[in-house]
Amino acid sequence: MAVKGVGELDRxxxxxxxxxxxxxxxxxxxxxxxxxxxxxxxxxxxGVQDKNIVIESVPGSFEVPWGSKRLIDRxxxxxxxLDVIISVGTLIKGSTMHFEYIADATTKALMNLQxxxxxxxxxxxxxxxxxxxxxARAGIDPGHTMHNHGEDWGAAAVEMAAKFGPNxx
Numbered sequence: 001m002a003v004k005g006v007g008e009l010d011r012x013x014x015x016x017x018x019x020x021x022x023x024x025x026x027x028x029x030x031x032x033x034x035x036x037x038x039x040x041x042x043x044x045x046x047g048v049q050d051k052n053i054v055i056e057s058v059p060g061s062f063e064v065p066w067g068s069k070r071l072i073d074r075x076x077x078x079x080x081x082l083d084v085i086i087s088v089g090t091l092i093k094g095s096t097m098h099f100e101y102i103a104d105a106t107t108k109a110l111m112n113l114q115x116x117x118x119x120x121x122x123x124x125x126x127x128x129x130x131x132x133x134x135x136a137r138a139g140i141d142p143g144h145t146m147h148n149h150g151e152d153w154g155a156a157a158v159e160m161a162a163k164f165g166p167n168x169x
Contacts, residue, residue: 015048015158017167019080022053023068024088024124027060031090031131034138035124038150039086039157046158054082061089061125062102065109072117084161085117086153088124090134103127120160124153 020043024036036055043053054075058067064087075082087110093099106125114121126149128134135141139148161167 013046013158013162015043015046015162018048018083018158018161018165019052019054019075020048020157020161021068021071021075021082021085022055022088023064023071023085024055024057025059025061025064025090026057028090028092028131028134030140031126031134031138032088034140034148035088035090035126035150035153038139038148039088039124039154040150042151042154043158046155048158054080060102061091061106064089064125065106065113068110068121069113069117072119081166082119083165083167084120084122084157086122086124086157087113088150088153090126090128090138092131092134093127093129099127119165120157122153122157122160124150 022036022039024032040053056067056071058064068085068087072082072085091099091103110121110123126134126137136146137149139146
């Protein structure tokens with residue numbers, strides 16, 4: 001059974017005072033745009049102010065961890081530190097091993113990034129076997145059989161920052 005809206009499982013969290021970064025790949029642009037928009041929509045519905053959502057793009061999913069780290073560093077240097085970051089990319093399997101290498105390296109880099117930056121890093125990387133699967137997970141497939149996973153990432157960002165972010169203690 002798929003669970004929708006992970007931020008609503010135990011209680012509603014308030015994101016009014018949170019600063020959220022979103023770093024997204026540009027590869028698979030239609031899917032990425034839907035996922036980023038889904039994240040923003042959910043952040044807004046949980047009280048995050050538009051002025052506190054900082055968005056940057058990078059060429060592809062492999063660049064997302066580095067771009068995320070640099071955005072975190074930049075915002076901290078500006079005196080506007082982030083409480084959480086959502087890293088968004090979409091990988092679609094092709095006919096070579098490229099997919100496996102990029103998915104594995106990017107996943108490990110994003111997991112390790114959390115320890116380096118000491119804020120939650122939300123894993124917004126779709127790893128799909130087809131474009132149809134990716135479109136379904138972005139909520140833009142013709143049959144609309146799935147919800148937009150970007151909304152889940154937005155909810156997870158608010159929950160994690162509220163529970164464990166720098167201002168939670």
